[in-house]
Amino acid sequence: MTQEPAITPELIAKHGITPEEYERICSILGRDPNFTELGIFSVMWSEHCSYKNSKPELRKFPTTGPGVLVKAGEENAGVIDIGDGWAIAFKMESHNHPSAIEPFQGAATGVGGIIRDIFTMGARPVFSLNSLRFGPITGNGSAAVANNRRLFAGVVEGIAHYGNCIGIPTIGGEVYFDESYEGNPLVNVFCLGVLRHEEIARGGAVGVGNPVFYVGAETGRDGLAGAAFASRDLTEESKQDRPAVQVGDPFREKLLLEACLELLASGAVAGIQDMGAAGLTCSTCETASRAGTGVEIDLNKVPKREPDMTPYEIMLSESQERMLIIVTRGREQIVRDIFEKWDLPYAEVGVVKDDGMMRVCVGGDVVAQIPAHKLAEDAPIYHREASARPAPEPLGTLPEADPLAALPALLAHPSIASKNWVYRQYDHMVRAGTCVLPGSDAAVFLVREADKILAATSDCNALYCALDPREGAKIAVAEAARNLACSGARPLAVTDNLNFGNPYKPENFWQLRECVEGLAEACREFGTPVTGGNVSLYNQSPAGAVDPTPTVGMVGIIHSPAHITTQAFKGAGDAILLLGDIGGEMGGSHYVKVIHGRKAGTPPRLDYAKEKRVQEAVRSLIRMGLVRSAHDCSEGGLAVALAESCISGAEAIGAEIDLTRFGNLPDGELLFNESQSRIVISVRRENAAAALALAEWQGVPTHRLGFTGGKHLRIKSGEREWPWLVSDLHAAWWNSIGEAMEANG
């Protein structure tokens, strides 16, 4: 066998293992580790796999609830009951660092990874979402802007490549652009699958003596130590970290998906686990640890792509499209038949043992032998020091700005503008179930096999989180729930993706803790347990940490097709109502950011009682068949919400709005404040009085704003009047990203 390097302090440090951690390793083994074992510990104890810096925080999330069938952390993804014996498994995963190095493949393999997490649970993946953050793509043709565009274009193409090919529709998401993500984009991908309760698959190596099968793509030198790589700051040299680049093969994964679901249906599977970060290492020790057993594998039997791979390389490889399957003894032939049918590599590589060991052999010789449970579960846990950031710079009085120019400017800002340039590249209709296409508050999907209608959204206003992490996180949950309510859905559960900077910096860790506590509190308030998620730390570029971004993915259910509601006005002559108050909070608003160029002020406050009343009200109005359109106020406030309702339908519809009753708030406050708990609905003229009375009766202050129709969006307030041609607003909003991206140079 090849000569392995000696274990020196330098080598230990190079593996990101501290002296204390090394001590711990030695006491677990009762000896010094060899090179392969050191590598195994380094990936299993990396932040990415062990959550050593975030675990104590994650324990704060509510994870139980009436509908929870599989809890967060128990398995690869949580599972939630949706009735009639059907369930859903969903989760969000980040691929930020790989995407910074190679946007196309980084994003593509991220999609592949989250899809494996879902079908590992025995669920058939039915749709995806994606939540993206990049540096600015507009403005001068500077090198930075050009690079941001390259990353944005590459990531979108990569998601499209993988999702379209495998045939899982990408039906929604979000994209924001801000300086803080320059060089360190955020790529969070979400996938949801459906299954019968009895089909839930487990990731345990149960049944001593059961054979262990390796199925899927051959192992190559891909993404060596990617998990460790994701647990470091992005530095200039880590960008030279070429081996970390993995290439995805959506075609192989499609075959793997179908083969695994077929195999699971056959009943031959005792346990199944995808090979994600830390590939073989993670899957062997975690399956053993979950079942309280041991697993022994022979690397000679592992299908390989390249000759002369060392045990170290094989165990740490992150080649994609691979699974580990524990088969009930005697059923091996079923596995062979199915994987031959699908032309996929497979091999019996090991066996389940009773000694609690993860034992890695090469033919006769043992090259690694580690107590599986200690390796998987006994990673050190750190309580990092937290120190609050200084309070945000107060707004002071804002200079005057002409609303006539401000609204189109806001609509054209890439964070608010239509994302059609993005979702046009995604097959968002395959599986023939997308009832509400991208472009409304939440996507709505009919799951035919279960005859259930689901709504899904991903949300996070990181600008709020930067100014007040706790309130910002609460609002992320509230906005997600509000988006679902506007589409006619009742929220079921949440998955989250925590994107933060280096946790060793007390300010960053404080942001993490504040956001987690905010998310946890809000999820309790809205009765949406957290079914799982992902933590991505070390999101730093030379410029510093990214804005704290606790992305929330929320799924809800719609009880009748008649309740499906979208944000666009449906015709002329409808009455427009505002559920909620006019508000006035400007802190952290996109108006202040885009028009006045400042990220400043205290972001809006969230009042749970008020928020829940508004969401309940819109849901009940929808159930009564009164609502023609519903759209919540988010970035850009009331004026942007009204404009979006005018221009996001098949053809643009104008509106005549009178805000005189709200007295003489300054223009900016009146039109663009981002106070929470506000929803704009349109109802048939004759139903306006009833809708208003009903909402008021539910304790929601409700106001008549005006009527739909005409070629203009015209907003009056006393003497003030602002008319915009809806065709102009549409052009500004619809074309802005495409123009920025297709612009050469």
Place this chain on the structure above:
Amino acid sequence: MKAKVTVMPKKSVLDPQGVAVRDAMRHHGLPDVRAVRIGKVMEIELEHGDEARLHEICRDLLSNPVIEDYELQVER
């Protein structure tokens, strides 16, 4: 001037397309195909064009150095 740029996936990097084509060829009466790698060729016609600039463009635009290698041949 004519230039020919050949862009191939790096040896260490997976080439899914090559694998699929290899298997197809094996089913196609060439069972003894060992490996297939697939890349791009670009035939470029220029008025005059400077070679140094061409190399830059090969690196920055025509190939992705992270996963591909390129080769530039010019004939005047």
Place this chain on the structure above:
Amino acid sequence: MKAKVTVMPKKSVLDPQGVAVRDAMRHHGLPDVRAVRIGKVMEIELEHGDEARLHEICRDLLSNPVIEDYELQVER
């Protein structure tokens, strides 16, 4: 045996990718690029392999005569 197959779009067929790359090159400091055509190269390793069969495969599988021409080079 090693074989190299080059597949190019027919002159008569438009090549959207080639056009896009040409324009991008012009914007990248090579204003005098006249034309770009983009095709595929396939590097094939065979145990022994027979050349006649290879030609068939180039015609039937590796290229589409409706839109492409191929060129086969073998080295032993």
Place this chain on the structure above:
Amino acid sequence: MKAAVIRFPGSNCDQDCYHVLKNGFGLDTEYVWHKEGSVEQFDMIVLPGGFSYGDYLRCGAIARYSPVMRSVAAEAERGKLVLGICNGFQILCEARLLPGALIRNRSLHFICEHVHTRLENMETAFSHAEVTKSGGKLLTARTGLLLHMPIAHGEGNYTADAETLREINRNKQVVLRYADDHGAITGGANPNGSAENIAGITNRAGNVFGLMPHPERACDPLLGSEDGKLIFQSVIESAKKAAK
């Protein structure tokens, strides 16, 4: 009367087509795995959309050599009805069962959106029927009728040499063209650069039809269109006649 939905490795609209035929039209429908030898026992054959063999090499280039395709070609030769949707269309072109080829979209981007296509020939086995939409509205085939269906492809740019184009026009083989919402065949309404806005064609004999739009995604009011029913209704009626 039996319909086959062929499953190639990488097909991903197979389940959608199966659902529409089986549950939408109550047709006796079966999946046929690409390794199967024969589709003789079926009265109509559907090649669904997707990414057979990952679209590697060229879309449809590898699938066209699947064992089952020999039988599909033979049945097509004998006049059996064959419908190819999206990737199915690409496979039929690669198999030379349809003229021309489908290359990369002009924009180089994958495009997923609803488009209008104009019915150019209402006499074919795939485009003559009348269907009732939910709510009772009739949709009746006629030349010039606009069909609203989604497209989702990166390689839907139809090309053929001048002679072939002349011929398929002469023989009325062009069934669908991309059009604007007034039915005008314009460059602006052409999503992918296809020659003469061609979106769907038949073979000379008229029993093989390929189209880029996805009729199976337009058979349910919940999905925003039912126009796809017209295509399926037509081919099913034709197949039933032939079966007698």
